[in-house]
Amino acid sequence: MAESNFWVDYILPLLLIVGYIAAIVVPVLLVVAVVTYGERKIWAAMQYRKGPNVVGPFGLFQPLADGLKLLMKETIIPTGANRILFIMAPMIMFALGLIGWAVIPFDTHLVLADINVGILYLFAVSSLGVYGIIIAGWASNSKYGFLGAMRSAAQMVSYEVSIGFVLVTVMLAAGSLNLSDIVEAQKGLWFFIPLAPMFIIYFISALAETNRTPFDLPEAEGELVAGYQVEYSAMTWALFMLGEYANIVLLSGLCVILFLGGWLPPFHVEPFIWIPGVVWFIAKTAFVIFLFTWVRATMPRYRYDQLMRLGWKVFLPASLAWVVITAGAMHLFGWMPQ
Amino acid sequence: MVVQALVFYGLAFVAVASGVMVVVSRNPVHSVLFLILAFFNAAGLFVLMGAEFLAMILIVVYVGAVAVLFLFVVMMLDINFVELRQGFLRYLPIGTLIGLVLLAELILVVGGWTVAPEVPQALGTPIPPPNEVSNIDALGRLIYTRYVLLFQISGLVLLIAMIGAIVLTLRSRVGVKKQSIETQNARDPADVIKVIKVTRGGGV
Numbered sequence: 393m394a395e396s397n398f399w400v401d402y403i404l405p406l407l408l409i410v411g412y413i414a415a416i417v418v419p420v421l422l423v424v425a426v427v428t429y430g431e432r433k434i435w436a437a438m439q440y441r442k443g444p445n446v447v448g449p450f451g452l453f454q455p456l457a458d459g460l461k462l463l464m465k466e467t468i469i470p471t472g473a474n475r476i477l478f479i480m481a482p483m484i485m486f487a488l489g490l491i492g493w494a495v496i497p498f499d500t501h502l503v504l505a506d507i508n509v510g511i512l513y514l515f516a517v518s519s520l521g522v523y524g525i526i527i528a529g530w531a532s533n534s535k536y537g538f539l540g541a542m543r544s545a546a547q548m549v550s551y552e553v554s555i556g557f558v559l560v561t562v563m564l565a566a567g568s569l570n571l572s573d574i575v576e577a578q579k580g581l582w583f584f585i586p587l588a589p590m591f592i593i594y595f596i597s598a599l600a601e602t603n604r605t606p607f608d609l610p611e612a613e614g615e616l617v618a619g620y621q622v623e624y625s626a627m628t629w630a631l632f633m634l635g636e637y638a639n640i641v642l643l644s645g646l647c648v649i650l651f652l653g654g655w656l657p658p659f660h661v662e663p664f665i666w667i668p669g670v671v672w673f674i675a676k677t678a679f680v681i682f683l684f685t686w687v688r689a690t691m692p693r694y695r696y697d698q699l700m701r702l703g704w705k706v707f708l709p710a711s712l713a714w715v716v717i718t719a720g721a722m723h724l725f726g727w728m729p730q
Numbered sequence: 731m732v733v734q735a736l737v738f739y740g741l742a743f744v745a746v747a748s749g750v751m752v753v754v755s756r757n758p759v760h761s762v763l764f765l766i767l768a769f770f771n772a773a774g775l776f777v778l779m780g781a782e783f784l785a786m787i788l789i790v791v792y793v794g795a796v797a798v799l800f801l802f803v804v805m806m807l808d809i810n811f812v813e814l815r816q817g818f819l820r821y822l823p824i825g826t827l828i829g830l831v832l833l834a835e836l837i838l839v840v841g842g843w844t845v846a847p848e849v850p851q852a853l854g855t856p857i858p859p860p861n862e863v864s865n866i867d868a869l870g871r872l873i874y875t876r877y878v879l880l881f882q883i884s885g886l887v888l889l890i891a892m893i894g895a896i897v898l899t900l901r902s903r904v905g906v907k908k909q910s911i912e913t914q915n916a917r918d919p920a921d922v923i924k925v926i927k928v929t930r931g932g933g934v
Contacts (some may be wrong), residue, residue, distance in 0.1 A: 402733065477763075508864045512786035519794025523766075526798070530759060530805050538805075545802055549795060556790075569866060697909070 412504050416493050424637045425455035431685045438689040465626035470532060473623065477531035482624065482631035485524030489638030492517040496645050497572045499655045499669035510571040511559055514646055518555070518601060521639060522548040525603075525610060525620045528632070532623035540619025543696065544603060544610035550703035551600040551607075557711035558594040561587055561718050562650045567728070575654030582658075584651035587718070591651045593711050595683070598643040600703070602636065604684060606691040607699060644680035645673075652676045738778055745771035758804045766797050783866045 429444065429452065436443025444451030469478055495510040497503040507513060522545050529541020563569055565587060566577035584591040600607040611619035621632050648654060653676075655669030694702070722728050744767065751764040769792045776785035863871075873881050 507782060508866065509782050509786045512783070512790065516786050516789040516794060519790055522794075522798055523801075526801060526805075527763075542802070542806075545798055549798055552794065701911070 416504060417490055420490060420493055420638060420641065421634070423641055424634055425459070427637055427641060427681055428458070429455050434682065434685045435689045459630065462626055462630040467626045467628055470534070470623050472533035474531040474533070477527050479628065481524050481528035481531060482628045482635070484527065485521070485635035486631040486638070488517055488521050488524060489635035489642065492642045495571060496642070497575060497649070497654065498673050500572070502670065503572060506570065506572055509569050511563060511569045511574065515556065515559055518643070519552050521601070524635065528624070529620040534623050536616045536622045537620050540610045540616045540622070544620065547600055547603070547607065547609065547699060550700060551597040551707070554593055554703065554707035554711045555597045555601065557715050558590045558597070561590050561715050564715070564718055564722060571649050575649055575656060578653040578656060582651065582653040587651065589710065589714055593707055594647060594650065597707065598647060599684065599687060600699070602640050602643060604640070605688040606694045608693060609696055609699060640684055641677065641681060644677045644684065647680050648673060648676040652680070734778065738775070741771045741774040741778065745775070759801065762797060762801045762804050765800070766793055769793050769797065781865055783869060
């Protein structure tokens with residue numbers, strides 16, 4: 393009797409959890425592969441090129457070919473490098489890109505961990521992203537890598553402050569830190585309409601947080617070769633890339649949850665509510681990822697002092713002011729969610 | 731329950747072990763990384779107690795911001811630790827003495843610890859049951875009603891410290907060229923850009 397309890401009480405839940413995790417991680421990795429392909433196709437279209445079109449129909453298997461190529465290559469560890477940390481950095485980056493998905497609600501009740509502090513958990517995960525980069529830069533014992541790491545640490549810490557204020561405003565408007573509740577609170581009106589300035593600040597800060605153009609100074613290939621990843625090759629480099637793209641998809645998903653109504657259809661009328669919530673969620677996330685790509689195809693890189701000025705002198709006061717305005721207005725007009 | 735106990739001992743052991751490693755590891759960067767590991771385990775212990783809000787705040791504030799700056803500074807500093815360790819034996823007696831005095835003080839303080847008479851009363855005041863009120867809610871109610879003054883004062887202390895740090899380090903150096911955003915924005919393209927029709931082979 394006791395043994396059967398052991399199996400039912402401990403092993404079964406464990407297996408279930410592992411199954412759930414696999415059910416999230418595998419699609420996320422597939423999406424990452426599709427995103428790398430889609431991104432190259434979009435840039436190509438914007439630059440009058442064809443993009444990947446050789447491997448498979450329409451070049452669809454290009455990500456697989458890239459992955460295989462990286463897998464076959466040799467991982468080179470520089471002599472002066474700190475071996476353990478050098479290998480650990482890409483693993484941290486990759487793991488951080490995946491663990492955030494634990495709290496993302498894909499549909500009503502379709503979430504692995506429906507925790508009370510979901511939004512803080514995601515904020516914590518995104519604030520850890522800097523470690524992968526800074527450890528990589530330091531461990532590879534190269535001045536380019538180190539400069540890239542320094543830049544990225546300063547950049548991510550700066551933009552996190554305004555992301556924090558954006559999250560505070562959304563929490564105020566929704567009256568909860570639970571991501572499912574935040575989505576439910578947007579049933580009447582998606583938050584990107586009443587919180588439009590915060591939506592813009594969030595989007596731009598997310599670009600900075602993921603080190604994308606116009607804020608890709610950490611890897612500025614013109615001056616730092618490739619920044620923190622200059623010494624990385626083969627699978628270690630591939631893990632960086634996977635982590636980076638998983639992070640982009642994660643922040644896009646968070647953007648959808650915070651401002652674009654998560655899994656909710658745009659109008660609660662007939663043709664829209666037939667489509668399941670997951671499809672809405674994926675479609676909206678894909679749209680935000682497209683915006684990321686669009687920005688990268690069109691914007692030049694910021695100068696470093698401009699980047700810092702934008703973060704500290706424009707976004708920080710603006711987001712702080714908007715927190716005060718939102719709180720004041722909600723208190724004044726009695727819009728506080730109960 | 732067994733799982734909880736196991737997780738508790740695991741987290742506690744790693745927390746203490748990484749705390750020891752912070753002190754004994756030779757490389758300062760490794761020390762900071764072990765410190766971060768200790769923070770993580772402390773956060774895990776908070777989660778185990780059901781204080782998930784504190785756990786997340788611990789990670790966001792300490793790991794996400796404070797430890798990044800630590801790591802930043804430690805990586806930038808070029809300290810020769812062999813040189814630092816040379817005076818170790820010479821200063822050992824003084825260090826031990828200070829340590830002993832601190833230990834004695836701590837023992838005296840903890841030994842003289844009595845529970846204030848109003849504490850049982852305060853414990854008697856209704857604390858909302860944890861399964862009805864989330865701990866964010868409970869903390870918010872406590873901080874913004876009962877302890878609002880202390881909370882605001884500690885915020886002010888931090889603000890003053892921040893202003894102080896800025897004032898201490900702010901100095902305007904002469905001879906540094908800076909971009910003035912106002913002048914930059916006030917420039918009119920018509921005044922500063924001249925379009926020249928260049929003939930082929932003619933030069934400007």
